[in-house]
Amino acid sequence: MTATPLISVNPDELRFNFELEKQTFCDLKVLNNTQNYVAFKVKTTSPKKYFVRPNTGVVQPWDSCIIRVTLQAQREFPPDMQCKDKFLLQSTIVNPNTDVDDLPPDTFSKDSGNSIEELKLRVAYITPTSPDGSSEEDGLKNSAQKLGTSSALGQLKEERDVAARQTRMLQQELDMLKRQRNRRGGGDPGFSFTFAVFVGLLGLLLGFLLKLLFSSPSSE
Template structure:
């Protein structure tokens, strides 16, 4: 099934520049012969502002909306962005206005067609915001500078030695000695100097990076952010206290429920004992009363027999 809505472009591109907002304009084309309503959603509503985020446009017409990305305070390390946008569209009756639009119009109930089109976000670094050189690049530059200095010093030493030696002594064999012997000494000293200078440069670079990170973190946190940070920490502490209180309350509730079950069991036992005692009393009464009744019956029989046999 062909799409009822065409989006140009299909990807949102924002130019990243410090302390500046970035805009991106999107065109919507209604390819149907009916009125369409659209709605724009995003996974990061606090980071973006969509104007307008809902609308209605006529058949075979074009509608535009602008997405504004909030200003960035720090330079991002990675330009990959996982934010996404969703553009929903559905057919509405002719003459529908934006005031008549509701969220139920875009609910998928199986009767009406609601089309979803997803859009990705890509970030582009502004030309003015060139990335800072890495530690490796700075070390390479420092190494090249140090090596060039050492080579220049070596050339100067060779020139001085050549100037001091007389011209008459310059022959084939002495030239070899003059060239090779000082070069070995210079190479050894050069390696030692390069190692020492590299270690010094590395220590300086690491210190500068640590100091810059600390300064950037202090500068990036304004007064409002510090207040927010303090408020968040207070809320975390309060939540922790509430969690501890809730855990204590749960323990007391569990103890009370156990006590209740024990009390119920004790009541049941007492009821059983009471019924048992009542039955024992009835049996005793029956046993105690039976001999007396027997005696009375025997006495009555004996009296009747006595009157009967009396002449």
């Protein structure tokens, strides 16, 4: 049978909700599985990235403590959100009523003659999700897409408004020419030409409206 380890840790993996330019932390619960006083020490392959408090301590028999590991603010996402950092939790039995300040410097050294257990912990970065289940990275992409779509829609609407103003001006001129034609009681070459231009601009306006309709993103 495998002997019960001196201490157990929950969770068995450090998980950090990774956000750019923000600190985040993970709490580890360390449980003493014995009737002895057990000292522990936390080491990491990337000591400059993390704060560990406490990084050394003594747990009384059958008692537990919380270790808070804080990831410092990062300026960029790791490749594929994968983290290769690792933590090592060392533990050894010490004399009863030993305080952390009483631990000799070589307590966790193999040369000390102490029986030292080691527990390796991996690190995982998790992208926070919004209430709709999308990740922060997806949200940034969607925001960029929405900005691009809004810009295109704004341009189409501006073109539509220009065409509408030109059509109104032409309509006013056409009405004036109609009145002049009725007063003269005859045909007017200028009227025919203006009417043709009006029909062309009306078609242009219709084209803008159709383009705006088929370019609009779905609301789903």
